Amino acid sequence: MVKVIFLGTGSGMPTLKRNVSSIALIFTNSNKLWLWDCGEGTQHQIQKTSLKLSKLEKIFITHLHGDHIFGLPGLLASRGLRGGQGQKEIQVFGPEDLEAYLEETQKITKTYVPYKIEIKIIPKDFSEGIIYEDEDYLIRYAEVIHNFATYAYSIEKKERYRFLVEEAKKCNIPAGPVYGALKRGEKVRLPDGRIFYGSDFIARVEKSKKIVFSGDTIFCKNLINLAKNADLLIHEATFSQQEEDLARRNFHSTTVIAARVAREAEAKLLILTHISPRYSSNNKSGVREKDLLSEAQRIFPQTLLAEDFMEYEV
């Protein structure tokens, strides 16, 4: 289905090991690329992978803090420089003011982009909803709790069904419009009086899959709902449980909060990201990155700690 590549797994500012926030979603069949967030240097990270800016179709922004969007103007400009004329349009989804940010930045810097940028703003009046849907995928948003309007996103691959034509034939059901009705799951009465139910002629060939990205947040029930039964929950864990107060003051999660959300949502796997730079070197608490993982695993064993360029297929 979708491969997740972590492009930036740090919080606030880049370090040599962790860039600021960005997650790539690659559709393994089509090679098309979507992004969640776009911190400074995201285009540089992309250059270190096999990903192609020309394949980039959609960007979903969780919130407008700099470490999540300062890479957006440069990435959009480079996509234009690299691709020449006739490039496909791009869609950027995010909170109010995303449009002002892009417009002001591009106006002042006279950035010319030779393709259309469609900006889709999440409506302020709703704490959850659907922001995008196509034949195969559904993207939902849910407002989370940060010191800035912030949204979590889920991407769901829709279930796929196959019409069991051989079963229909066995029952001597005539091909044509009746097949269509059965495919749509309808109840059908034939001229000979027999009744058939669509559900008997449909087999699920692909299960729904769901990946959820928390954005920046404290413990949030809205997020638990969004992440219900997710195959993968990517949750911020800026701080160690030992710095719970600091996390709360900064409207961020600890490892344990992320693990509790994963447990309550009954997610299959949790990946921690948005790790504070403080754990990469000496700090007075003495906490190291490996400790972060242990803290979460005590509550939710199916947990991984993201690293830049880590890949995970769902």
Add this chain to the structure above:
Amino acid sequence: MVKVIFLGTGSGMPTLKRNVSSIALIFTNSNKLWLWDCGEGTQHQIQKTSLKLSKLEKIFITHLHGDHIFGLPGLLASRGLRGGQGQKEIQVFGPEDLEAYLEETQKITKTYVPYKIEIKIIPKDFSEGIIYEDEDYLIRYAEVIHNFATYAYSIEKKERYRFLVEEAKKCNIPAGPVYGALKRGEKVRLPDGRIFYGSDFIARVEKSKKIVFSGDTIFCKNLINLAKNADLLIHEATFSQQEEDLARRNFHSTTVIAARVAREAEAKLLILTHISPRYSSNNKSGVREKDLLSEAQRIFPQTLLAEDFMEYEV
């Protein structure tokens, strides 16, 4: 005097070898850091050196194209995060709209910076002038010719003089106010009728030094004036001489233009920077980076081609 470290030597968009524009000036005695331009990822480049953001005092922006300033908001934010409270203020110099760019970006992204940012705008009505001066250094700007208001900058270390106190003593000149007058180079008449000239009691102990950075420009006489007798001229050379038309259409210089400016300015050394990504891989002209250097050296032999992290001491 000053060490120049090239942080980004590419043009337009980053490549794996060349980041977008930024040049660091390090004052070898004090370790203080100034920057010329600040493309996206400049803070990442700084992390790969021994430079410290906490030592950053001044940033000079040549113009507001994205590849010269998209790294500025993130760098200023990280300086704040890293340094905590009580940090020294910073000065940012540049063209009109620099203030709007920083204000809009910081407002929309709610970036809090715990130190003062003093923005100094180059007055629109002058094509050259002094934008900063202290006891030791003088920074001049000169408008150059690009498709955007763009300025070249020079940094000049002032000459230093020593008062030859032992000579004054030999002449039995009484210490006190007369010494002061001689230090200032004045003519002095003593009560006994003798006349002395300050110039006889002053020795130059340090020559003036000058480094000039062109910004983005085509051939420009204003720049030649600014760069007169420079110890180091850093000149953009986006294109090969073989793509002269392309250079002209994009208001950029070729290698040969950079070399002609260096020759006419009688600079001691020329370093080419702002190299187009097209020369890092196959392109139809077949020109490679080493060819760029040869093109310039045929006209101005004392030429180097900048690379990211190259250092040069003046």
